[in-house]
Amino acid sequence: MWKKIGMLFLILMTGCPALGALRIDVTGAISEPTPVAMPYFNASGWRQQNIADSITDVIAADLERSGLFRIIDRDAYIQKIHSVDTHPHFADWQAVNAHALVHGEINEDPVSGELRVSFRLWDVYAQEQMEAKVLSTTPDSWRRMAHIIADQIYERLTGEKGYFDTKVVFISESGNQANRMKRLAVMDQDGANVQYLTDGKDIVLTPRFSPNMREVTYFSYKDGRPKVYIMDIVTGKSRLVGDFPGMTFAPRFSPDGKKLVMSLATRGNSDIYTVDLDSLKKKRLTDHPAIDTSPSFSPDGQRIVFNSDRGGTQQLYVMDAEGKNVKRISFGSGTYATPVWSPRGDYIAFTKIEENQFHIGLMRPDGSGERLIANGFLVEAPTFAPNGRVVMFFRQVPSDERGRGGASKLYSIDVTGYNERLIKTPEDASDPTWSPLLH
């Protein structure tokens, strides 16, 4: 399913993109979204125009969902753009208060059928071109092309890496709470292109991508044995990770993809181990009668944050990758769980339970600067976008005594704590993990 990545390529069009003065601050708390003008991309022929419209809509939806941009109503536009080479009348775009202008066109190669999208991004006030590129791919990858263009625009305007050309692996849930069907599923970050990777026969939980996104590690009750598995996404084949006595759970890949870190429960006691994926040899990192679980590597692979109740209640701890120098980092009221390290390294996201409310929160790796960004009856399982600016999680509502209700949905929210958005999925969803950037 990832093989089309190699077929995408980017070419710089004539002229170097100027360093525009326009720069959107992603760290600002409440700021008005920056107004962007984006006419529907041009195309020749109604069928091509449909594709162009769809691509424009996906780009616009990505930019708007980030909370940083607002697409100005197209009825207000004064200048008519005829092609990607139409030069903007900047006064016309200033008149509708556009800070940036994006326009483009699509062409189909009559021989190969390849789809080619070109676009330009302009700083309307500086009157300078900020970006100009051509992308080409097979027509069925048009959504990816749109996400890549949205990433280009986001990157040029914010100075941050984008996160739109990404996938989310998650658990798709259906049925009554008493007999819930849980399937491993993967989709685009905006909820499109959902594909199911397991058939729902076994309960599966907590899927996580490998760094190269070819594999997913997850927990399954397959054959009545609660164990950690790795699935090759391309072939769909799963393998048991080691044959260790006892339950294995809470797996995550190391940043180099060579190891898993996970919990192994023996005689009721859960400790943290790494498993080398070549030799399948395990190495014990914690040895404590308390529960040690939910380990997550720092992006440099040097440290691991994990969840333990060794102090009497569930708290967050950081240790080095060898299991030494264990240090507690959570000290607020309530209990803490499911820590995950940001790909930027600057934050650890977690679930916090306090006075029967669940929260998603952030703290720095030394435990300072704790703040809560989302809450609910049950919120859990934060995961970072690859640029570390957005967190996804799931929220479940209460169910009644017949197991009705209990809906579970995915949401994204900026690390600033603003711009919470529902991510629509065909069924209920939980346990999301965000992939790295695909391109």
Place this chain on the structure above:
Amino acid sequence: MFKQVLGIVCGAALLSACASNDQGADLYGNANGGWSDDVNISDLSATDTTAKFNEEVTAVVYFPFNSSDLTGEAKSYLSEQAAWLKDNPRALILIEGRCDERGTREYNLALGERRANAARSYLVAKGIAADRIRTISYGKEKPVVLGSTPAAWAKNRNATTVAY
């Protein structure tokens, strides 16, 4: 070692109506799971054993919130279970640990495991051979009682013994 065990009833509904139910045969299909590698599962009629156990003793013990400590009541029920297992020396058991929905998924898997093992350790201390006992944690996955109420949560914090 991969003998099929027939007729195991899913632990959820054990308390009453499940005597003739034959669901979940697949659940323990692999006798080699867990660390009781030397368990050799016999061809005893599992359904009868399960039903008999559930009729004669209390199969479910409950735990306080976020705890795997056995209450006095839990210990007395487990003592009954131990006596029954001595009277029925061919019976094997699986102890299922469960948690309420008010915890996080991975921690609850660990807590369910700890609850199942608290029950297991008690039975072993009462003289039941460790190789007759397997454990599994369902965390917050397979609630026995539905609903987001304190009463339902209390029922779902349990260790359920399934004899076969």
